[in-house]
Amino acid sequence: xxxxxxxxxxxxxxxxxxxxxxxxxAVCSRLPEVRAAVSGAxxxxxxxxxxxxxxxxxxxxxxxxxxEEHAEAYxxxxxAGTGKPEAEVAGEIEQVADLFRFxxxxxxxxxxxxxxxxxxxxxxxxxxxxxxxxxxxxxWNYPLLMAAWRCAPALAAGNTVVAKPAxxxxxxxxxxxxxxxxxxxxxxxxxxxxxxxTGRLLVASAVDMVAFTGSGRAGADVAVRAGTRRVSLELxxxxxxxxxxxxxADTWASLAEAVTYNAGQSCAxxxxxITLAENYEAAVAELTExxxxxxxxxxxxxxxxxxxxxxxDRLVAASGAKRNVAGTxxxxxGEEAGHWxxxxxxxxxxxxxxxxxxxxxxxxxxxQRAEGPAEALALANGVxxxxxxxxxxxxxxxxxxxxxxxxxxxxxxxxxxxxTAELPHGGRGASGHGTDxxxxxxxxxxxxxxxxxxxxxxx
Numbered sequence: 520x521x522x523x524x525x526x527x528x529x530x531x532x533x534x535x536x537x538x539x540x541x542x543x544x545a546v547c548s549r550l551p552e553v554r555a556a557v558s559g560a561x562x563x564x565x566x567x568x569x570x571x572x573x574x575x576x577x578x579x580x581x582x583x584x585x586x587e588e589h590a591e592a593y594x595x596x597x598x599a600g601t602g603k604p605e606a607e608v609a610g611e612i613e614q615v616a617d618l619f620r621f622x623x624x625x626x627x628x629x630x631x632x633x634x635x636x637x638x639x640x641x642x643x644x645x646x647x648x649x650x651x652x653x654x655x656x657x658x659w660n661y662p663l664l665m666a667a668w669r670c671a672p673a674l675a676a677g678n679t680v681v682a683k684p685a686x687x688x689x690x691x692x693x694x695x696x697x698x699x700x701x702x703x704x705x706x707x708x709x710x711x712x713x714x715x716x717t718g719r720l721l722v723a724s725a726v727d728m729v730a731f732t733g734s735g736r737a738g739a740d741v742a743v744r745a746g747t748r749r750v751s752l753e754l755x756x757x758x759x760x761x762x763x764x765x766x767x768a769d770t771w772a773s774l775a776e777a778v779t780y781n782a783g784q785s786c787a788x789x790x791x792x793i794t795l796a797e798n799y800e801a802a803v804a805e806l807t808e809x810x811x812x813x814x815x816x817x818x819x820x821x822x823x824x825x826x827x828x829x830x831x832d833r834l835v836a837a838s839g840a841k842r843n844v845a846g847t848x849x850x851x852x853g854e855e856a857g858h859w860x861x862x863x864x865x866x867x868x869x870x871x872x873x874x875x876x877x878x879x880x881x882x883x884x885x886x887q888r889a890e891g892p893a894e895a896l897a898l899a900n901g902v903x904x905x906x907x908x909x910x911x912x913x914x915x916x917x918x919x920x921x922x923x924x925x926x927x928x929x930x931x932x933x934x935x936x937x938x939t940a941e942l943p944h945g946g947r948g949a950s951g952h953g954t955d956x957x958x959x960x961x962x963x964x965x966x967x968x969x970x971x972x973x974x975x976x977x978x
Contacts, residue, residue, distance in 0.1 A: 563706030756906030
């Protein structure tokens, strides 16, 4: 971080992860900027929350249309900050527009607890009210999509939002805030660029709630700083994939594609393949071949920043795996110095290996051997994170038994990373708490108020 000599403001250098070269600077907001953003959101709150769900829905739908109309501009900004392939970026922008449209509708279809004559002589009902100003902090792996996951339900519920992007990827959220000002009104969604200190200042500010997506260590710090205010935390995962001997033939290619999507920088990506003894060697051989077919630079992008690349390298170097097989890196000319890492498989490693117990957050799969389904389940549930998991088998009964016993907020059978706006996503244990996606996410950003009226008397 440096100071801009002309303005005196703190700025951070932005790096293109594809090349490792500087691509500009971004402002690091400090206390005056944080206070101004929160004040702006507070001023916009009465007008936004007073709108009928129908009117909020119309405005959110307009924001979705603006995202679609300017998809190329969003794609350019996303690629600049993340280095994602064009196809990945295009798909994520489609999801962003869909999320705002989904929650535009969800705002008009809320459910509430029972109401009516529940106590003799009294009429009761429940009002769902917005929490107020929500501070949103999102990570660099999905800068625009994670912002939509948090902002869309918060806005649909009647809150205003101050959103802080990651230090390395401020670009697309800035554009979203510009379009939100046009579609929703000034101050309804504020963009607050900055670094970790900016995030701490936002959490400590006069926001009514904090929605945070990021690392477990940072999430714990957010929870402490937030005190008694509501906090929603999505803190990453270390997803197991239990592969039984009768798994479908496309299991290996599916897992290889899922772990290299976004260069493995997804909290729900498969990380730990767990097999039975009888199919362990076959799994290692098949995964080695499937991962070799995924080429960094052609099929998936780079890691996001030097710190993440260093962390990835450190965990690989610390692993006690006896088999460490890496795939191919083929960047475009001029991109050789980017943060590229190959698809990698680690096998014959202890169950307490750091590549197993920690979230690597890269294009890497470990393979562990279990003596039976019970031991496989114990290995799957044997890490602190509990966000997502998958089971691969042709036996539906076995699949359902295992998914019921897995400690994870989201599970898949014979697939992985299949998500839609209608289905909830959220973690347990060290993966945090709270709900993203689905109509259930609205309740993250609302408070119930019970109203009971005594009947038979004039008011």
